[in-house]
Amino acid sequence: MSVATTASRRTASSRRSIPSRTPSPSRQPISxxxxxxxxQATRNPRLISEGQRSPSVLSSHDxxxxxxxxxxxxxxxxxxxxxxxxxxxxxxxxxxxxxxxxxxxxxxxxxxxxxxxxxxxxxxxxxxxxxxxxxxxxxxxxxxxxxxxxxxxxxxxxxxxxxxxxxxxxxxxxxxxxxxxxxxxxxxxxxxxxxxxxxxxxxxxxxxxxxxxxxxxxxxxxxxxxxxxxxxxxxxxxxxxxxxxxxxxxxxxxxxxxxxxxxxxxxxxxxxxxxxxxxxxxxxxxxxxxxQSRVVWSGTVIYAPGVLEDLFDALEEWWSEAGMGRRLGESALVFFFIDPVSNEARIGVRPFFNGSGLEGRDRFSFLFSIGKFFFVLALGYHNEALEYLVDQTQELPYEKMNAQQNEQAQPGDNMYMTGTSRAHFPPIVARSLFSVFSDIAAPPYNASAVIVEYLPLHLVRAQPSDLSAFPGRGKGDNIVFLIHWPRDREGALDTARAHATWLKETVWSFERAAGRDADSDGYANYR
Incomplete structure (x- = not known):
């Protein structure tokens, strides 16, 4: 942040201006x-009314x-x-x-x-x-x-x-x-x-x-x-x-x-x-x-490339309902990654159901009718058959839900992150993006990933744009490109940027062909 001035520009989608003047103190506290x-607050001892100074900060806090x-x-x-x-x-x-x-x-x-x-x-x-x-x-x-x-x-x-x-x-x-x-x-x-x-x-x-x-x-x-x-x-x-x-x-x-x-x-x-x-x-x-329920259902389902078209056909059908908020409590992340055992590109799906494992598995039953089935409880797996499915889904405590990606998101690597959005993600787009990813994710970039978000945005889009400065309410669903490499080397960052641009351009080419503008900015937190 710059300490010289407080930023006062508004975002492109906002209809409300941000005054550059210093804000005036509120005339009413909130509760x-x-x-x-x-x-409006009435009687709440935690809240301080206008003009009232707090006790000395140094003596009133431990x-x-x-x-x-x-x-x-x-x-x-x-x-x-x-x-x-x-x-x-x-x-x-x-x-x-x-x-x-x-x-x-x-x-x-x-x-x-x-x-x-x-x-x-x-x-x-x-x-x-x-x-x-x-x-x-x-x-x-x-x-x-x-x-x-x-x-x-x-x-x-x-x-x-x-x-x-x-x-x-x-x-x-x-x-x-x-x-x-x-x-x-x-x-x-x-x-x-x-x-x-x-x-x-x-x-x-x-x-x-x-x-x-x-x-x-x-x-x-x-x-x-x-x-x-x-x-x-x-x-x-x-x-x-x-x-x-x-x-x-x-x-x-x-x-x-x-x-x-x-x-x-x-x-x-x-x-x-x-x-x-x-x-x-x-x-x-x-x-x-x-x-919030104490227990939710999630985990990882892993597929080999041979079922990509069937998988994304099924995902698009599910998303036509879930993406509009008509399947409450259902979300998913789909990611492309390199299997560290076989060194082959794979497809992972992390479904989420905000409820019991029994109902979650039923809601996402389409994931378990694709390819062959191979069940493991451990995180490690080895798949020789192209269409084997690895299932690691289970009930888990809610507070562990957001820890599932921690193992793949450890600190210590060099990383370049960027993103874009898409209106649709049919199998033809998925296959093209997977092909590009398979080409670029060779050592030293083999810990890289593409993450396709299936997070319903109907409530995000329903919010009037003048209620907050968030600029992306009218955009499509997010895709994240995360390029990893382990050690600093000359030109590595430039190569990572080039890889990410190639991935983005692959998505944009299909968006433009469908008559839609390419989202060159993407979500701000994915930059």
Whole structure:
């Protein structure tokens, strides 16, 4: 994020402008009803009315819990000038000479790491304010890190300052009565999943549970529950955000913290829900929760290339109903990958049913009538016959659902990620894309993958575009291209980009042939 100005541009699909002026303090605080929808507060001791200052942050928090919506003020001006920034920093500061430095700049994608001048772990809101002021005073770039999953390096800074929220701003507190999760900006989805399900509740989160809540939510946020509850950003009912503020006549910044919601600073609330992380540092989200079964059905079904046409015929027929929301609780991811045993390209399907295993298997029975059947309980498998099917589906606890892809999404490799969308994905497109993938996924790129999302978007598209800044409501279903390679080598990143472009162009050629515009931008979180 740039600390010089707060971004004020609106997204292309938005009909509502984002004013560049600093937002004015809300005249009314917010509360939430049983369903988690914002409403005017009446008597809620956790909420602070206009003009009321919170107690001293340093004395009213123990350092374990991040100050946030339910304990903070609606608007807190910085009392520190830039000239004293970081002199009273209560978190941890890591520089290149510190033994923890390499760990502090480590990221999910190795190629996204940058040699920061310093990494700071704020303990209190005043630390966040001090870090922003310090970066401005010293004219250095500032990056915010939550989960550290950006392949593009947006959570890193080459020679700048990294504001890492993961150490002290990762608390999750569940208000089960009102179905709200108060989530620190440095939390990951595993934290939310495990805390909420203890109350029979769940949030719309990502499909990999070590992804950061902040980055995914600010960029939109597709997940397994999108078909039932929309995007992650659609389920944000309030947030605490620190904005850089305007510079005074001396050139000093005075960052401020704000509570934003539909009734408190609504323009900034509009911007952070799907508009990205350019508007400030979100230290806490208030996220709507939904009743959730403790047990779901999922797993992986693996096919050899010989059944590709039959498989995608069956998927298209199923998707004609499920994609419109007429098969509640059903989603799937389909992925192309290289079998590490045979070194052959394979097709995997990860179905999801938000209910019992018995009903889930019945709902997805079409997956088990394709090719030959070969059942294994272990993750390892070896298939010689072209049409064997490997079935690893089972009932599992909901909180384990978003952990299924963790083994394939381990940190440590170089990664290039991009994506596009499609209106349809018939067998002819699938076969062409699979053929290209098979060609490019040779060593050292043999850990790469293509992921075709079947996440129902009817609720996403039904939301008026002027309710949030998310720009992709009218787009098709997502396809993700993830190119892996293990070690840095000259030209490897350029080759990875070329591979991803070839894959995207393959999809675009069919979209154009059908008279549709190619989605050259894709989903922002897949860049």
């Amino acid at each position: 939430s009803g049983a369903a988690g929808s914002p409403k 350092g374990q819990n991040s100050p946030g919506i339910h304990t903070s003020i609606s608007h807190q001006d910085s009392s520190q000038s830039s000239s004293t920034a970081l002199e009273s920093f209560f978190g941890q500061i890591v520089t290149a000479s510190h033994p923890d430095y390499l760990a502090s700049i480590s990221r999910w994608a190795t190629n996204a790491q940058r040699p920061a001048r310093l990494v700071v772990y704020p303990r209190f809101m005043t630390d966040v304010i001090a870090a922003i002021s310090y970066a401005h005073r010293n004219s250095i770039a500032l990056a915010v890190c939550g989960g550290g999953h950006s392949c593009a390096g947006t959570s890193s800074s080459d020679g700048g300052l990294v504001l890492d929220l993961s150490r002290h701003f990762s608390r999750v507190r569940i208000d089960a009565a009102n179905r709200i999760a108060f989530v620190g900006g440095g939390a990951v989805w595993r934290d939310v999943d495990e805390a909420a399900i203890q109350h029979g509740l769940a949030a719309v989160g990502g499909t990999v549970n070590h992804t950061g809540v902040g980055g995914l939510t600010l960029g939109g946020g597709y997940g397994w529950l999108t078909g039932q509850h929309g995007l992650a950003c659609d389920n944000v009912i309030a947030a605490t955000i620190v904005t850089p503020g305007a510079a005074n006549w001396k050139g000093d910044l005075h960052p401020s913290s704000w509570t934003v919601s539909a009734v408190s600073n609504p323009d900034l609330f509009f911007a952070i829900r799907g508009g990205g992380g350019n508007f400030g540092v979100v230290t806490e989200f208030a996220i709507k929760l939904h009743p």
